[in-house]
Amino acid sequence: MTGFDLARLLAERGDERYDLHARHLNHQLPRMLHTLGFDKVYDRAEGAYFWDRDGRDYLDMLAGFGVMGLGRHHPVVRQALHDVLDAGLADLTRFDCQPLPGLLAEKLLGHAPHLDRVFFGNSGTEAVETALKFARYATGRPRIVYCTHAFHGLTTGSLSVNGEDGFRDGFAPLLPDTAIELGDLAALEREVRRGDVAGFVVEPIQGKGVHPTPPGFLRAAQELLHRHKALLIADEVQTGLGRTGDFFAYQHEEGVEPDLVCVAKALSGGYVPVGATLGKDWIFKKVYSSMDRVLVHSASFGANAQAMAAGLAVLTVMEDEETVAHARHTGDLLRSRLAALVDRYELLHDVRGRGLMIGIEFGRPKSLGLRSRWTMLQAARKGLFAQMVVVPLLQRHRILTQVSGDHLEVIKLIPPLIIGEREVDRFVEAFTAVMDDAHGGGGLMWDFGRTLVKQALQTH
Missing domain, CATH: 3.90.1150.10 (Aspartate Aminotransferase, domain 1)
Known part of the structure; x- marks a missing residue:
């Protein structure tokens, strides 16, 4: 044979x-x-x-x-992938609504009750790209503030908010952006007062160097941003899904409710690439404002059945095994x-x-x-x-x-x-x-x- x-x-x-x-x-x-x-x-x-x-x-x-x-090779996640392949689903037709993406979105949003909708892509950098696009479109503003030494991905948009010059050198021009020191509320205020800031993207704990945000910073930043009609974007690609001892790392600080949250990595179960951007209803409704705009932001492999099955299995295991x-x-x-x-x-x-x-x-x-x-x-x-x-x-x-x-x-x-x-x-x-x-x-x-x-x- x-x-x-x-x-x-x-x-x-x-x-x-x-x-x-x-x-x-x-x-x-x-x-x-x-x-x-x-x-x-x-x-x-x-x-x-x-x-x-x-x-x-x-x-x-x-x-x-x-x-x-x-x-x-967690046995539950592995079995879920065998099952979804054996099911022979009509996946990625692009002109229907399969159940698995809706079920995974529902389960994810259960861990962030202040958020309403999810966009599924294929990676952490795509999740960040989505958040940047949605923030700029929803606010009508061009500029994103980020932190020095941040890492948000390596595609052009996420690279624009990457705080390490070694990754950025030779890839300019990038998006309009401004870096501040992690925890510098005065610098953030200076930037948002200019009126052109769409959002502030931040890792609750920076991966480079493992630096947590100072106590109270996220809450104060959120209040400042909302006062100036800008958005708080939490990059939980590495810190999310239990990594820091809460489901999301921003949850360590009371009262913090980001407008957009980026997730990837562990949601995959280690098998199928998956990224997710969780956001507020009004942001999604601005981006997808009419039937003409239904595909204005999409991904060819986004919300594929294997990725959704892996994500659902991961979240179920996390609940069952605490x-x-x-x-x-x-x-x-x-x-x-x-x-x-x-x-x-x-x-x-x-x-x-x-x-x-x-x-x-x-x-x-x-x-x-x-x-x-x-x-x-x-x-x-x-x-x-x-x-x-x-x-x-x-x-x-x-x-x-x-x-x-x-x-x-x-x-x-x-x-x-x-x-x-x-x-x-x-x-x-x-x-x-x-x-x-x-x-x-x-x-x-x-x-x-x-x-x-x-x-x-x-x-x-």
């Missing part, structure tokens, strides 16, 4: 993975992975773990940049255990975050020997020490983490929300061992630091 045989294809050509990527995709990715020793071959995954072909397990504290909220409360409890445990190490290690500067979104920040040590090494790294490139921690966590302890942004001495932990005390113990023990090595002043870690310095100097 001829045809497509996936198992056979992977068996025959799976070992070519890095070479294929180098030849046909982003050639810098395999190069970077080889340099860091991250060029592993993972054969399978389940829950919060990967396994290599030798059967060794790796703890995932990255969750695919937050996509794998329920871990990999995922939000679990994330809050486990996050508090992990954060408190890490925070207890700050006084013990002079290179460890701060531990912050909410729920299972935790930032570990390193800083300049006091003792002379460590200070000279730290200065050497900083002179080459800020962020190298954090990279020096991430690498042995994987190489020696089989734990996958990430540096939280370019030129930041911060590691971000965003594990699957299903981890428990066993995974907390494993991470804290491994992190303690890496910190002991760094403060011991010897060996492999600082040798690797010198390698990173050479690499950094070569790329300048």
Whole structure:
């Protein structure tokens, strides 16, 4: 029998993975992975773990940049996708109304009772693009205010409100925009007083560096924006769906009711890309103001049956397994255990975050020997020490983490929300061992630091 045989294809050509990527995709990715020793071959995954072909397990504290909220291959989500494929639905006819999008919208809006309608796209950046378009059209104003160091996506509209120059360089001209410092209410007021601001887009906890908004800021910003007829847009692409110990991160602050909320990542169950923009009724009615405008904003794959089934399964699992409360409890445990190490290690500067979104920040040590090494790294490139921690966590302890942004001495932990005390113990023990090595002043870690310095100097 001829045809497509996936198992056979992977068996025959799976070992070519890095070479294929180098030849046909982003050639810098395999190069970077080889340099860091991250060029592993993972054969399978389940829950919060990967396994290599030798059967060794790796703890995932990255969750695919937050996509794998329920871990990999959750049986309920997996079954939902089998079921929707077996159902043979008349999907994406574009001229009917299928039940699944309405049912998922209803379930999502149940977690944001002040909002009324949902637009489904395919990603977080699309969810942000939708919010920007809707805010500008609904208010009749061109300008969006955002925060320095924000990350809202990489398509042109979302890139316009991206606070990192490294992502923006060479892609101008972008939309009219203005950046303010996170928490700077006076700067926000200066901008909205000009009368041309459509909205203010903000992550309740910034992904780059893991910086929560200051207490009271979102509520005060909302009042200020509404006074000047501008909209509050909450980007919950990474922080939403239980990540911070509430369903949405803006819910940590009483009285905050954003006009538009962007969701993606974990809603997918890790299988089918999905993005959603939740908004107020009047905003949607302005955008879709007549039958002529029924397709004025749409997406070819938006609200497809597989994505909707995955989303419905994810929300059902979260209710049944009390995922939000679990994330809050486990996050508090992990954060408190890490925070207890700050006084013990002079290179460890701060531990912050909410729920299972935790930032570990390193800083300049006091003792002379460590200070000279730290200065050497900083002179080459800020962020190298954090990279020096991430690498042995994987190489020696089989734990996958990430540096939280370019030129930041911060590691971000965003594990699957299903981890428990066993995974907390494993991470804290491994992190303690890496910190002991760094403060011991010897060996492999600082040798690797010198390698990173050479690499950094070569790329300048």
